[in-house]
Amino acid sequence: MKNKKIIYRNYIQKKYLNKKNSDLKKNYFDIFKKITMNLENTRDTFHALSKDFKFNFKMTDLRHFKKFKKIIIIGMGGSILGSEAIYNFLEKKIKKEFIFINNIDENKLYSIKKKINLNETLFIIISKSGNTIETISNLLALKIIKNNSKNIILISEKRDNPLYTLSKKMNLFHIEHKNYIGGRYSVLSEVGIVPAYLMGINITKLRQKLRSHFYANNNFFLKDSAIKMANLIRSNKIKNIIFFNYVPELNKFLYWCQQLIAESLGKKGKGILPLVSPAPKDHHSLLQLYLDGPKDKLFCVFCLDLNTDIKINSNTMKEKFKFLNKKSLSQIKKAQKNSFLKTLKKKNIPFREFIIKDFSEEALGELFSYFILETAIIGKLLRINPFDQPAVEQVKIYTKQKLK
Numbered sequence: 001m002k003n004k005k006i007i008y009r010n011y012i013q014k015k016y017l018n019k020k021n022s023d024l025k026k027n028y029f030d031i032f033k034k035i036t037m038n039l040e041n042t043r044d045t046f047h048a049l050s051k052d053f054k055f056n057f058k059m060t061d062l063r064h065f066k067k068f069k070k071i072i073i074i075g076m077g078g079s080i081l082g083s084e085a086i087y088n089f090l091e092k093k094i095k096k097e098f099i100f101i102n103n104i105d106e107n108k109l110y111s112i113k114k115k116i117n118l119n120e121t122l123f124i125i126i127s128k129s130g131n132t133i134e135t136i137s138n139l140l141a142l143k144i145i146k147n148n149s150k151n152i153i154l155i156s157e158k159r160d161n162p163l164y165t166l167s168k169k170m171n172l173f174h175i176e177h178k179n180y181i182g183g184r185y186s187v188l189s190e191v192g193i194v195p196a197y198l199m200g201i202n203i204t205k206l207r208q209k210l211r212s213h214f215y216a217n218n219n220f221f222l223k224d225s226a227i228k229m230a231n232l233i234r235s236n237k238i239k240n241i242i243f244f245n246y247v248p249e250l251n252k253f254l255y256w257c258q259q260l261i262a263e264s265l266g267k268k269g270k271g272i273l274p275l276v277s278p279a280p281k282d283h284h285s286l287l288q289l290y291l292d293g294p295k296d297k298l299f300c301v302f303c304l305d306l307n308t309d310i311k312i313n314s315n316t317m318k319e320k321f322k323f324l325n326k327k328s329l330s331q332i333k334k335a336q337k338n339s340f341l342k343t344l345k346k347k348n349i350p351f352r353e354f355i356i357k358d359f360s361e362e363a364l365g366e367l368f369s370y371f372i373l374e375t376a377i378i379g380k381l382l383r384i385n386p387f388d389q390p391a392v393e394q395v396k397i398y399t400k401q402k403l404k
Contacts, residue, residue, distance in 0.1 A: 005363035007355035008221040056176040068122035075126035081256040082187025083195035088252035130161025205361035210369040230381035239296040246303040264386040299351035
């Protein structure tokens with residue numbers, strides 16, 4: 001297809017799968033049908049994929065904030081990982097500086113306060129619940145809250161919580177976080193779209209291919225992968241999913257995937273550990289274990305189908321390296337990737353391949369949509385709730401108790 005942005009390939013061998021999986025196939029169709037029917041339901045997580053999805057803000061409300069050239073986003077987990085992924089993937093198109101505060105890091109805060117004019121910086125503070133301890137702690141530590149501040153955007157649910165209450169008390173600009181969309185599924189709602197708009201990204205294009213996986217010619221890979229992934233997790237034969245990444249611009253996207261998969265599927269003794277492994281760097285650190293260690297890993301290999309202009313002149317080297325002459329760096333990475341895949345096949349190690357055709361908003365939106373759908377479907381196939389995180393909530397309760 002001419003406009004195909006991503007190529008999906010699946011090499012999960014039958015020996016890793018339980019033969020009795022007819023229930024997964026039947027349940028998949030029921031689950032997918034229900035998702036499709038509920039796409040226009042404005043109280044459903046998947047409504048964020050609908051072309052009729054309405055944001056809780058107007059573009060005119062954000063124009064005042066477009067003047068800022070430096071923007072700091074404060075959040076945790078799903079509240080910030082999506083916008084980091086967008087920035088990382090499309091950075092060449094973005095003319096502004098973005099800083100992401102996604103942890104409690106005293107040195108980073110000290111550096112920001114020392115080097116940056118906070119009055120000329122836009123702050124976007126995001127927390128679905130409005131009471132995320134780390135987010136509020138970082139906000140308070142920066143000491144930027146002033147009455148009628150015009151350089152602060154707060155995004156949280158519109159209910160009795162510290163961020164929403166603060167917006168009312170101090171007259172700060174507030175955008176409602178839809179309560180039916182969990183943080184890790186929120187990148188295509190206000191949580192990711194507000195930062196993307198202020199980055200100068202075409203948000204219409206970002207949402208253009210969100211429904212491509214519902215079309216018959218694209219649905220086969222989603223169906224095949226979701227069923228096989230559920231089978232692998234249920235059989236407990238595969239314990240780790242390795243995002244083996246040859247595209248540095250996808251690093252942050254894969255950390256977004258890591259949280260999505262870990263929090264959605266790690267329940268009731270089930271789950272699969274997602275790990276991000278940059279390549280070809282990890283050819284020289286982890287590859288020996290990957291290829292010759294326990295066969296308990298599924299590899300998701302991400303690569304780029306684009307040639308770069310950076311070529312090598314190896315005439316100054318010895319004859320031994322003449323084969324590199326006039327080769328581009330992308331050719332070298334492609335050869336390494338293909339050699340890795342060839343070895344995985346030879347050793348009967350399961351893998352999937354995702355080939356990125358360009359650095360476009362449409363390609364990134366399609367990737368977001370795919371992993372949102374696949375992860376939620378796998379959870380439902382495994383009869384677990386892919387939208388909650390009960391164990392995490394328990395840690396939050398204990399933390400608050402210890403700080404009181």
